[in-house]
Amino acid sequence: MRGKVSALLATADGEVFRGSSVGGPGVVTGEAVFNTSMTGYQEILTDPSYAGQVVVMTSPHIGNYGVVDFDAQSSSPAVAGFIMRALSRRESSWRSEGSLADYLRRHDVVAVSDVDTRRLTRHIRDRGAMPIAMGSDVSEAELIDMAAEAPTMAGQDLVSQVTTRESYRLDAEGDTQGLVVAIDLGMKTDILRNLTGRGFEVAVVPAATDAKTILEMSPTGVFLSNGPGDPEPLSATTTALRDLLGKRPLFGICLGHQVLGLAVGASTFKLPFGHHGGNHPVRRLDDNRVEITAQNHGFAVDLWSLSDDDQPEREALVGRNLLPEVVDTPFGPVRPTHQNLNDGTLEGMVLEAIPAFSVQYHPESAPGPSDARGLFDDFVRLMEEAG
Numbered sequence: 090m091r092g093k094v095s096a097l098l099a100t101a102d103g104e105v106f107r108g109s110s111v112g113g114p115g116v117v118t119g120e121a122v123f124n125t126s127m128t129g130y131q132e133i134l135t136d137p138s139y140a141g142q143v144v145v146m147t148s149p150h151i152g153n154y155g156v157v158d159f160d161a162q163s164s165s166p167a168v169a170g171f172i173m174r175a176l177s178r179r180e181s182s183w184r185s186e187g188s189l190a191d192y193l194r195r196h197d198v199v200a201v202s203d204v205d206t207r208r209l210t211r212h213i214r215d216r217g218a219m220p221i222a223m224g225s226d227v228s229e230a231e232l233i234d235m236a237a238e239a240p241t242m243a244g245q246d247l248v249s250q251v252t253t254r255e256s257y258r259l260d261a262e263g264d265t266q267g268l269v270v271a272i273d274l275g276m277k278t279d280i281l282r283n284l285t286g287r288g289f290e291v292a293v294v295p296a297a298t299d300a301k302t303i304l305e306m307s308p309t310g311v312f313l314s315n316g317p318g319d320p321e322p323l324s325a326t327t328t329a330l331r332d333l334l335g336k337r338p339l340f341g342i343c344l345g346h347q348v349l350g351l352a353v354g355a356s357t358f359k360l361p362f363g364h365h366g367g368n369h370p371v372r373r374l375d376d377n378r379v380e381i382t383a384q385n386h387g388f389a390v391d392l393w394s395l396s397d398d399d400q401p402e403r404e405a406l407v408g409r410n411l412l413p414e415v416v417d418t419p420f421g422p423v424r425p426t427h428q429n430l431n432d433g434t435l436e437g438m439v440l441e442a443i444p445a446f447s448v449q450y451h452p453e454s455a456p457g458p459s460d461a462r463g464l465f466d467d468f469v470r471l472m473e474e475a476g
Contacts, residue, residue: 110200151173168198372427381460420445452464
């Protein structure tokens, strides 16, 4: 590893942290969020859902198994910046194709190591996700001003920066079972592998594609992907969903779940510091089983906005009462199916009158546990039942 260069980072509320520059040159700004995954740093770096954000890794040792092209979730890193407690000086894995340090520099990712990430994570947890500025060859005062002036995630349409510019198709593995149209809001590669691996040809279309264009493809089902930023500005995608509901089976994840919530008339809200990591417990409300899930989102759907009742206050442990039993929408009843056991927020819902469902987390993991991958099989069954 080359000699270390001093670096600074400053939060929008004036806290300053010191470290060493280990990536590309320059100064960046972005919303700082912490990720609690212990592995999967390359998947995190290349997840388009992190566009506009600086990721703080809470695991103290990053880079020890190197990088490999197969693990990348997009063609290049999507994060605005990357922060670590300690970057490994060497990598050791039979799969490794290079070091994380070289990867960061090759892709000009502004990255800082030797940071007190425990202190920074506590700051974000206590004060909420906020913009930061970081880099080298810059003063504390300049960074504090840059961080204070940087925009928050609320109201930002970041999907337009990461969605595919042109439609493209992927072949199914084995015998073709049908065609899934995937609306790309910032889709990860492993999502496509889960669809093609189940025998479906996949047509990936830009985020703003209208319902008429999608239906002309005669899809067996429609998939709505993950992605970055606030769902509220995605009016074209929301309108397309309203025109698709009831005409084809639909499955949404992460940002796709939030846009589906908007399409049925619910509102969304920004979480204090979001859910980011591969160890989030989610309760399945139909049988009370708990799955450990991979998550990466800063907003959530509020089904109480469709109810005449007020949301009850949380008194102790997360309870089922923190979500409504069912809500009425222009598309029929919507029922919560999954709940986050850390804060009680909605993690999944199903439209009971038409074939559509969604979850807030990432069933493809990458990185993370595989507890929820069966949701792709649920989507296949939904398409089979719809004929």
